[in-house]
Amino acid sequence: MIRNRLLILSLLAISLRGMAQDATPPTPQWRPVYHFTPDKYWTNDPNGLIYLNGKFQLYYQHNPQENKWGHMSWGHAESADLVHWKHLPVAIHEVVTRDTTVYIYSGSAVIDKNNTSGFGKNGKGPIVAIFTGDLPKQHKEAQYIAYSNDNGMSYKLYDKDPVIDLNMRDFRDPNVFWFAPKKQWIMTVSMVNEHMVRFYGSKDLKHWEKLSDFGPAGYTKNGWECPSMLPLPVNGNPANTKYVLFVSNFGEHGPQMQYFVGDFDGTKFTNLNPAEKMLRVDYGDCFYAAIAWRDAPANKKILIGWLINGKPETSPWKGQMSIPRDLSLRNTADGIRLFQNPAAIITNSLSKYAKGAVISKTNLPVSGAMKLNGASHLNANSYWIDAEIQPGKSEKSGFIVASDADGSKKIEVGYNAASKEIYVDCSTAENANKDKRNLLQTAPVNAVNGVIRLRVLVDKSSLEVFGNGGEQVISTMIYPDKDATGLSAFASGTAVFKTLKIWDMDR
Incomplete structure (x- = not known):
């Protein structure tokens, strides 16, 4: 949950006071097709992810009244x-009384199948949401719970909230x-x-008991937010399971x-790595x-984040x-590292979601x-x-996307063999929208047997690039x-596109 307005102003170049909702014309050209957006109004952090009755439940930070941050629910x-995605009614609304306001900030949800909380009914365990209640009048944050006995459609606040209160501003x-x-x-909290x-x-x-603290470690130049921890087998071996602890914060180039x-x-x-090591x-x-x-089919752990x-x-x-x-976790030359790939539930059914593989080529030579x-x-x-x-x-090969007719504005996505990096170059197209430091974005990746694998997901206003199987x-x-x-496909010399498949997602 990002709360510091000055940080948002400087790093995202947006105003939280913004223009009035009806002063901004509709922008359907930037509405994603296969990425989640709310039907209308503001969203930020994903919250309360559970898999229930064959459906992925996504709760999210939301302003149900207007298209800017506020009224957090x-x-x-x-x-x-x-x-x-099916849009459902707001699950937990902000609480406003004469004496106080409680914004419903970020958190999680669990299926309490054994009814450890005692909130269940008729022998069935409830869904319990655990989240931060922000109390702006009291200048503090505390941890709250709420419970649902209607499959997560609505929640009732616990009458003895908050369950953890350290009387702190940023907690x-x-x-x-x-x-x-x-x-x-187990709870992780920031x-x-x-x-x-x-x-x-x-x-x-x-009732919660403090167990331990982890940190400071890694990047510490800005505040830590949104921690979570998952067990993952290394190289698919459940006998060698490690835990991955995630933390969000703002870096020199923005959100990270x-x-x-x-x-x-x-x-x-x-931590298995030196404290100063940032991954x-x-x-x-x-x-x-x-x-x-955490509970997706086949014991998958499926990550989803806010694209700011x-x-x-x-x-x-x-x-x-x-x-x-x-x-997944894999052994690499640098140690155990996290790998990420678009969820298999999507990739296994791409042809169903798209118009089919519009392009399917092998051993395609590309020059220019x-x-x-x-x-x-x-x-x-x-x-x-x-x-x-x-x-x-x-030296460079890959794709030119979102190019105008004369090529004066374009976005280049590819592999730089000289620097051994995948990259996104927005320098001719996004000068008005990005910090100059972010016009070229790179990540270190080595080709494997002389071949680099790229997955490039373009969806109206978002671009995600996965290098070498999610490395x-x-x-x-x-x-x-x-x-x-x-x-277009491109190469600065001559490259061979060993395989090339493109699905048209504008269904």
Whole structure:
């Protein structure tokens, strides 16, 4: 949960007071097709992710009254496939009384199947939401719970809230999970300005005991937010499971997330890397506050984050979510590292969501620029590219997306063989919308046997690039002109696109 208005103003170049809702014309050219956006009005952090009755439940920070930050509540949507979303009524509204206001800030939700909380009815356990209540009049944040006995459609606040209150201004974003070895709930929550994650334990979700603190570590130049922790097997081996601790904060180039790999014994998290080591989740300039579905089918851990859009304004909505990402840990030459890939539930059914693979090529030689789209296909800036490129002697190779007719404005996505980096170059197209430091974004990736794999997801105003099977990711926002829809493959010399598939997602 981002609360500091000055930070938002300087890093996102938006005003939280903004223009009136009806003063911003609709911007359908930037409304994503296969990424989640609310039907209207503001969204930021994803919250309360649970999988229930065959549906992914997504709660999210939401202003149900206007298209700017404020009146923080939990919006709600659900999906069977992580592509098509049903918008549901607001699940938890801000609380306003004569004496106080409670904004419903970020948090998590759990299915209390054994009714440890006692909130269930008729022998069925409830859903319990755990979140930060922000009390602006009291200048503090505390941890609240609410419960639902109607499958998460509505929630009732616990009458003895808050359940944890340290009388602190910046203390937020609880994420809770069941730790079976000790038969208790574990909470991670952010001690923002101390750059620490605090661990609490509870048997009933109501009474919490402090267990330990982790931090400071990694990046500490700005406050820590939105912590969460997941167990992941290394190389798919459940006998070698490590914990990944995620933290969001703002860096020199804007929003960022870092992660730590370690062990957790039910009380304390032990980092396997030196304390000063920073591991980035995403090398772009907009991915933030991500948390995961812990209980997805096949025991998948699926991460989804807020893609922060600054300027220009969008309407009638503001903010969107990333593509959901399957998470895994793998051994690398640098140690155990996080890998992320678009969720298999989506990739396994791409042809169902799209118009089919409009382009499918093997061993395609490319020299210079080769146009890929036309009047009837791939002409709406919503597509999905999967390519394996053999750069050969080409220093740069990849794709030009969202290009205008004369190529004066374009976005270049590719691999730089000289620097061994995947990159996104927005320098001719996004000068008015980005900090100059973010016009070129890069992430270190080595080709494997002379081949680099790129997944490029373009969706109207978002761009996500996955390098080498999710070894590194770059996510950013783009705002092409309505007629800037050109798509080409390119190589600075001659490269061979060993495989190339493109799906048109503008269904």
